[in-house]
Amino acid sequence: MQSDEKDKVLEIFREFVGERGVRLSGFHCPTDANSQIREALAEGEDVTDDEALKFDAIGFHLVDWRRDAAFIVALVPFPERFSHEEIRDEIDRFLVHVPEPESGDRCESKE
Numbered sequence: 001m002q003s004d005e006k007d008k009v010l011e012i013f014r015e016f017v018g019e020r021g022v023r024l025s026g027f028h029c030p031t032d033a034n035s036q037i038r039e040a041l042a043e044g045e046d047v048t049d050d051e052a053l054k055f056d057a058i059g060f061h062l063v064d065w066r067r068d069a070a071f072i073v074a075l076v077p078f079p080e081r082f083s084h085e086e087i088r089d090e091i092d093r094f095l096v097h098v099p100e101p102e103s104g105d106r107c108e109s110k111e
Helices: 008-024 031-042 049-064 066-075 084-095
Strands: none
Touching: 008 066, 031 049, 049 066, 066 084
16 A cells, blocks of 8 residues: 555545545544444444444445545546556555455346
């Protein structure tokens, strides 16, 4: 992982949100965002321990993808700021998080 100072995606976000852009870094642990997700999912529910763990896991995975999502959001308005090599590298980073689809998960044409 590259340092925050050399991270083009974080650089773009800092232009818009200032130092809050560092929250997208893999070096920042956004426990507050994870807690907000967990609490939003549990709000108004009588939550079992298993459900609470499930909601926490959902929050963890969503915030874990923050840097990947930031790349997509930065690329769309500023494609000219990324080289082809940087785009390929970012796609490789993203694909690490994407699970392999199971054979039944694909949408297949039913003729």
